[in-house]
Amino acid sequence: MSSGTLRAYGRSPLLAGTSLPTAVSIIDLSALAWATPFDVAALATLWSFRQSTGHTPDLLLPTDPLVRAYLVDMGLAEFIPGDWGAGGGSTIEGPWLPLTRVWSADEWDDLQDEIWAVTRRSLGNYELAQRTLDILGELVDNAATHGRSDVGTFVCAQRYGGTTSGLPPGVWLGITDAGVGIPAHLRRNPKYAENHSDVDLIRLARRPWVTGTADRRGWGLVDVFEKAAEAGPSQVLIRSGGAQGAFWLRPGARPAARYRPCTPPTPGTWIHVLVEGT
Amino acid sequence: MRYDVATRWSVFLATRERGRRVREDIEQELRGVAPGGNLVISFAGVEGITVSFGDECIAKLIVGRAAGDFVDRGLLMEGMNEDVRETMEAVLARRKVSAIALGSSGAPEVIGETGWMSSTLAAALELHSFGAADLAGRLHISPQAANNRLKMLVASGAVARELVVPDGGGKEFSYAIVIPAYA
Numbered sequence: 001m002s003s004g005t006l007r008a009y010g011r012s013p014l015l016a017g018t019s020l021p022t023a024v025s026i027i028d029l030s031a032l033a034w035a036t037p038f039d040v041a042a043l044a045t046l047w048s049f050r051q052s053t054g055h056t057p058d059l060l061l062p063t064d065p066l067v068r069a070y071l072v073d074m075g076l077a078e079f080i081p082g083d084w085g086a087g088g089g090s091t092i093e094g095p096w097l098p099l100t101r102v103w104s105a106d107e108w109d110d111l112q113d114e115i116w117a118v119t120r121r122s123l124g125n126y127e128l129a130q131r132t133l134d135i136l137g138e139l140v141d142n143a144a145t146h147g148r149s150d151v152g153t154f155v156c157a158q159r160y161g162g163t164t165s166g167l168p169p170g171v172w173l174g175i176t177d178a179g180v181g182i183p184a185h186l187r188r189n190p191k192y193a194e195n196h197s198d199v200d201l202i203r204l205a206r207r208p209w210v211t212g213t214a215d216r217r218g219w220g221l222v223d224v225f226e227k228a229a230e231a232g233p234s235q236v237l238i239r240s241g242g243a244q245g246a247f248w249l250r251p252g253a254r255p256a257a258r259y260r261p262c263t264p265p266t267p268g269t270w271i272h273v274l275v276e277g278t
Numbered sequence: 279m280r281y282d283v284a285t286r287w288s289v290f291l292a293t294r295e296r297g298r299r300v301r302e303d304i305e306q307e308l309r310g311v312a313p314g315g316n317l318v319i320s321f322a323g324v325e326g327i328t329v330s331f332g333d334e335c336i337a338k339l340i341v342g343r344a345a346g347d348f349v350d351r352g353l354l355m356e357g358m359n360e361d362v363r364e365t366m367e368a369v370l371a372r373r374k375v376s377a378i379a380l381g382s383s384g385a386p387e388v389i390g391e392t393g394w395m396s397s398t399l400a401a402a403l404e405l406h407s408f409g410a411a412d413l414a415g416r417l418h419i420s421p422q423a424a425n426n427r428l429k430m431l432v433a434s435g436a437v438a439r440e441l442v443v444p445d446g447g448g449k450e451f452s453y454a455i456v457i458p459a460y461a
Contacts, residue, residue: 104295105292105293105294105295105296106293106295106296106299108292108293109287109288109291109292109293109295109296110288112288112289112290112291112292113288113289113290115290116289116290116325116326127361130325130326130361133290133292133326134326134328134329134365136292137290137292137293137328137330137331138292138328138329138330140292140293141292141293141294141295141328141330144293144295145293145294145295208372219329219330219333219372220329220330223328223329
C-alpha cells in the first residue's frame with residue numbers, strides 16, 4: 001500500500017481512479033495535463049481534509065503554465081495555497097461555477113439566486129439549467145447534511161464544448177465532501193447496521209427510501225439519477241468510503257452500473273456527474 | 279392571506295434545510311390565519327425546487343395537517359410553473375397525500391395522490407358547508423368511507439374542519455370549503 005505522494009498526473013487523474021496514498025503528505029500536480037470539476041473539487045477536499053487533521057500536504061504545482069492558469073481560473077488556488085504565480089487568464093473558457101465551498105445546506109440555498117442567473121446564462125437552455133441545478137441541489141444538500149465535517153462541501157461545474165479540453169462535450173459537475181461517507185451514513189440506520197459491504201451499500205444508496213436517518217425519506221439520489229437520465233446520456237460516479245459505483249444512464253433505460261471496492265477508502269463522498277452532448 | 283415564496287426566499291429552492299425553514303415560516307403565518315380563513319402559498323416567480331425542498335416544505339405541511347395541524351383553516355398553492363408543479367406532484371404522490379393548486383381563474387385542482395380526490399372535492403364544492411353524512415349522501419358512499427375521504431380532503435388544505443356540538447349533544451365535525459373563489 002503506497003503512502004505519502006499523490007501523483008495526480010496526466011488527464012483527469014482522480015476521476016480516472018488514481019490510487020490515493022493512505023496518508024497524503026505531498027500532492028504532486030507537476031505532470032497534470034487536465035483537471036475536470038471532479039478532480040478540482042476532490043483535490044480541494046483531500047488537501048483540506050489532511051490539513052484538518054494537522055498534516056497539511058505539500059503541493060507541487062503544475063509545470064505547464066496553461067494548466068496552472070486553468071486551475072487558478074477554476075478556483076483551486078483559493079483553497080490550496082501555493083506559488084501559483086500570476087495565474088489566471090487561461091485561454092480555456094472558465095467554469096460557470098468555479099470551485100465553491102459551502103459549510104451548510106442553508107449557505108447553498110443563499111447562493112441560488114446568483115447561481116441560477118449564471119447557470120441560465122452559461123447553459124442557455126432553460127430546461128437544462130433547471131435540471132442541472134436540481135442535480136446540484138440534491139447532491140449538495142446530501143453532502144452538506146449527511147457529509148458534514150470540518151472541511152465543508154466543495155462544488156465545481158463546467159461546460160465543455162469538447163474542442164479545447166478534448167473531453168466529451170457536456171455539463172460536468174464535481175461535488176465532494178470529507179464526511180462519514182455513504183456506507184457509514186447508511187449503517188446509522190439499524191436496517192443496514194450489519195451490512196459490512198461498502199460496495200453493497202453504494203448499490204443500495206441508489207434505491208428509494210434508503211436512508212441513514214430515522215426519517216421517512218431517501219429519494220435524493222434516485223432523483224439525481226432520474227434528472228441526469230432525462231437530460232440525456234449521462235454518467236455518474238460515486239466514490240465513497242471503501243467503494244465506488246460508476247453508472248451510465250440513458251433516457252428510458254435502466255442504468256448500467258459497475259461497482260468496485262476502493263482501497264484505501266475515500267475520505268468522504270466524491271461525486272462526478274456528466275450530462276453528455278449538452 | 280398570501281405567502282410569496284420567491285419574494286421571501288429565492289427563485290430556486292434547493293435543500294431540505296431550506297424546506298424546513300420555509301415550512302416553519304409558513305406555519306408561523308398560518309397561526310395568524312383565523313379559523314375558516316386560508317393561506318395561499320404563491321410560487322409565482324419560483325424557477326425551480328428540488329425534491330428534497332418540496333418534500334420537507336410542502337409534503338410535511340400536508341402530513342402535519344393529516345395529523346391535525348391547522349385543520350380549521352385552509353392551505354392552498356398557486357403560481358407553480360411546469361417544473362415546480364412536476365416536482366410537487368412527485369413528492370406528494372410518494373407520501374400518498376394530496377394538495378390543492380389554484381389555476382389562474384382560481385379553480386382548484388388536486389395534485390399528488392389523486393384517485394377519488396377530484397370527485398370528492400367536486401362534491402364538497404357543491405355542498406360548500408357540510409357534515410360527513412352530507413358528503414356520504416352526495417357521493418353514495420358509506421359514512422365510514424366519507425370520513426376517510428374527508429380526512430384526506432382536510433389534509434389537502436381545501437376544506438377546514440371544526441368541532442361542533444349538535445343540538446342533541448355530543449360532538450361532531452363540520453366541514454367547509456376554504457378555497458377563495460368558492461368560500
